[in-house]
Amino acid sequence: MTAEHQDSDCLFCKIVAGDIPADLVYESETVIAFRDLSPQAPTHVLVIPRSHYPNAATLAEGEPATAAHLFDAARAIADAEGLEGGYRLVLNTGPDAHQTVFHLHVHLLGGRPMGWPPG
DSSP, X not given: OOGGGOOTTOHHHHHHHTSSOOOEXXXXXXXXXXXXXXXXXXXXXXXXXXXXXXXXXXXXXXXHHHHHHHHHHHHHHHHHTTOTTOEEEEXXXXXXXXXXXXXXXXXXXXXXXXXXXXX
16 A cells, blocks of 8 residues: 555554554555444444545446455455355445544444345
8 A cells, every 4th residue: 555545643554554453354565354333234244445535436446456356355255155046245435424534444244134225
């Protein structure tokens, strides 16, 4: 991760840097994933780019290959977690969508039936 693609005040950048511990379940050159500290399902993993981007649109513009890899990683994690019955991927963008950490993260939720509508 280059200096221009990290934020020293960002919680997730600190996890990427190893300054804050996390229960990692996946790592690649561009993506990491770790278990959510406040799980909303039996499986709740956050999949994030190593680079700091506030949302999916900015990641897709800045690093389109990493954006695609984020979803490949989510599928691999779901397979490893035994979520053959299905899973949900959630991306919150902006305060009105309840985004609280402004470093793009995909919530991978599974292990129970999901209701609809989601929010």
